[in-house]
Amino acid sequence: MKHKINRIAAVAAAAVMLSGSIPAFAAEEKQDIDITYPTPLSNTPLNKEYKAFKNAKPVVKAVDYSDDYYYMHHFAGKTLQWEPVKNALFYYIYIKNPGSSKYIYLDKTFDTSYAIDNKTASYKVRAVSFSYDDKMVLGAMSDPVDVRHMKPKDMPIDFLVGADEEGGAVEYEAADSASSGYKSRTYAVSENSVAYTSASYKGRVTVPYPTPINYNTEEYSHYDEGGFKSASLSPLSTFSADVDTASYANVRRMIKDGSSIPADAVRIEEFINYFGYDFTAPTGGDAMSVTTTLSDCPWNSEAKLLQFGIRTKDLDKEPASNLVFLLDVSGSMKSVEKLPLVVDSINKLTENLSSNDTISIVTYSGEEKVIVTGAKGNMTNTVSTLTSMLEASGSTNGEQGINMAYDIAEKYFIKGANNRVIMATDGDLNVGISDKDELAKFISKKSDSGVYLTILGVGSGNIKDNKMEALAKEGNGNYYYIDCIDEAQKVLADERMTTLVTVADDVKFQVEFNPNTVSKYRLIGYDGRRLANEDFRNDNVTAAEMGAGETITVLYEIIPASGKETGLKYQKTGTQASEYCTFTARYKDKSDNKIKEISKVVEGSQYVKPEKAGISFNVAAASAEFAISLRGSDYAKGASAKHAYSTLAKYKGSLSKVKYSSDLINVIERYLTNEKNTEEE
Secondary structure, three states, X not given: OOOOOOOEEEOOOOOOOOEXXXXXXXXXXXXXXXXXXXXXXXXXXXXXXXXXXHOOOOOEEEEEOOOOHHHHHHOOOEEXXXXXXXXXXXXXXXXXXXXXXXXXXXXXXXXXXXXXXOOOOEEEEEEEEEEOOOOEEEEEEOOOEEOOOOOOOOEOOOOOOOOEEEOXXXXXXXXXXXXXXXXXXXXXXXXXXXXXXXXXXOOEEEOOOOOOOOOOOOEOOOOOOOOOEEOOOOOEEEEEOOOOOHHHHHHHHHHHHOOOOOHHHOOHHXXXXXXXXXXXXXXXXXXXXXXXXXXXOOOOOOOEEEEEEEEEOOOOOOOOEEEEEEEEOOHHHOOOOOHHHHHHHHHXXXXXXXXXXXXXXXXXXXXXXXXXXXXXXXXXXXXXXXXXXXXXOOOOOHHHHHHHHHHHHHHOOOOOOEEEEEEEEOOOOOOOOOOHHHHHHHHHHHHHHOOEEEEEEOOOOOOEHHHHHHHHHHOOEEEEEOOOHHHHHHHHHHOHHHHHOEEEEEEEEEEEEOOOOEEEEEEOOOOOOEOOHHHOOOOOXXXXXXXXXXXXXEEEEEEEOOOOOOOOHHHHOOOOOOEEEEEEEEEEEOOOOEEEEEEEEEEHHHOOOHHHOOHHHHHHHHHHHHHHHHHOOOOOOOOOHHHHHHHHHHOHHHHHHOEOHHHHHHHHHHHHHHHHHHHHO
């Protein structure tokens, strides 16, 4: 069994923490031995570093911890230790095969120490690096180290190692070490103390009795929902594009788990924009195009539903990428749906990279650590091997990790390419800057570097969605929630170009409504993305980015007007009596860094019945209705999950035209089943 070794300063006194019935042990520890891992070596014959590394020989010794209270009982009293080998990425541990002269592979580690279980065996250590063509380069083996059995000194163990709850009391079994082996004793826990109940032990140990733990500490930002506005008094609606999809995937996870759904976890625009709509692609020199549809509102018989479908251009060739993976390996990332899923997700992405791309890996917990820098994109074995070795432990200092990741991204910056930090975390930052607003300010300064940010959120129970959303919003980035490997496939493989390659920066939308034809309007969602009208053409005010081949859907609920009112554009002339509104998108084209605008006029004559409105309109309407009902919107009126499901069921044969929309009908069906089961209970 492998153990990560830390230098021990002292061991804390006896303590009991109840997480259900699982005890935890506290120990005061120093930082891990710090190693900064290098850029992989070039294995050309003339490379001096390569030759030196091939001749490297770790000097290994066995350290006896039998006098150490903590290690004697947890790490069998022995550990291998060695000095760092220059240019080593990590180390292989070998053990001598009994009855043979051969050494067989045992484990691998990033650290310069390794706890051993077999105290009578012989061990060797080999330093390991990788070459740029992804062939493993091995340093020479260390000399063998024989470890002989040494009896640990008799020393009592003062902490509790097992628990069984009965009635109001809790009985614990603790191990007491002696030269003859281990024997157990039992403790009874009252509200304020732990008492020995075995006749052979006397005394009482006072411990703090734990308060009940709220295992769900998830956090979401609250945004006041936008209501109807008068087209005559407020003719302009201005907001930033939103390309995040985290909310949909996160709520899908809650529905699958049968969990309750917080209203603030439901961001309606992220439900609508989860799917890949079949909007018309841009032509000519424009980076984006706009498609419009006007039909009936499914949940409000008095209103029309207006859809704007924005699509960016596809790229014939994928530009090179300089990617820095910033991975949270703190203790909160231990569960299977966190760090292991992150590792699998990274492997999905790196499968599609080439030698033109650059990969670096930074981890952070209580301290930040560079695992590898400047690896070539086709070094998939390197990335897979290194990430498979990651272990979760410690606190979460995201601030220092972010600083280091951006420093590396700037060091390997590729002009005209995709330079991006990909941060994978549950957002539970608890060291350094941890306040949501302070994090936003901190990351906004980093956005000036030309390095983009992608947030991959994972996990449940303690995720800090508010922090991850704030980081992505201020960091010229996007935020995805990875709830399963299929979502990783969607975001990092199938939609890789959309996720990683930006074609339009600072994308802002503004709609001017005609009070002659529109009485009131309501923007559905985008509550955290609204901008002041004067910020639309203020290029000092940043906005969202859009990736290659990306689609964004914007929906407005519209109450038609019956009489003439005043407006802006429509006040100047009387020739637009049939126009509903004018939509304008403003953005910086990444191909030439010029600010551009495109506009689209919506005529009342464009109205069509829902059955003629097309599959993209009906999927968007159904996803909006489902989200509105989940959120418990004040403007839900007749919105319901059941009605959204019936809408999708009508078009089930056409759902393949909108990517991933078949998932929506499955999620709504699961939600309705959960609701039915709850009612029956």
